[in-house]
Amino acid sequence: MSDKSLEELLIDEIKIVFKFLLKMGVSIEDAEDIAQETLYKALKYIDSIDSDRVRAWLFKVAINDYYTIYGRKKRRQEIDIDNLDVIGMFTKSAEDIFLTNEKGREIKSTLAMLQPEYRDLLVLKYTMNFSYRDIADVYGYSEDKVKVYLYRARNRFKQLWEARWLNERQEGK
Structure with missing residues (x-):
């Protein structure tokens, strides 16, 4: 373990878990509950818990709790695209803002079509910058x-994205 105390390490890691949950589209209240339950466990x-694998252990527990809560509620949560860094938010005009928001909705919708594991992997890799x-x-x-x-997830996302684009072009004719 590093020079940090166990308490500091857990607090730092649970903040990362909380951020991940928010990026997965979990409500703030549910993310707080899941993070608190994960910390308690x-x-x-x-x-x-192996001290070198604290982060992995926390994420496993939090992800399992996430699926338990949302499975029980029988509703599918969508990813909060406002928190995703997949679109550059350096816009200059109202038109740019509109186009960015529109692209965000399209990405959000496409990500929601992916199976949960693929969506989670993409968010961990490209939003949370996990190795x-x-x-x-x-x-x-x-x-x-x-x-x-991740290769399969990216390809599936690309297929869904291209199919959506083709459908929109055909409907526009």
Whole structure:
């Protein structure tokens, strides 16, 4: 472990988990509940958590809680595109703002069509800037498996995006 105390490490890591949950479209209240429950479980099972894998352990618990909560509510949450950094937000005119918002809605809609694991992997990699190793730790996969799944996720996103574009062009004729 680093020079940080266990308490400081857990607080820093739970903030990252909380940020991830928000980027996944979890409401602030639910994200707070999940983060609090995850922190409680971490403290409860602290002796069994490998100190080098604290982040991965926290993410696994939080992701499982997320799916439990949203599965129970029987509703699908969409990713909050306002928090995604996939679109440059350096706009200069009202037209640019409109086009950026429109593109954001299209990306949001396309991401929502992906299976949850692919969507989660894309958000971890491209929004949270997790390394392949970090993602592998979270899911318990090898780095090669993460690379393959991310490749598939990107390709599926691209297919959905292109299909949407073709449909819009055909409807516009």
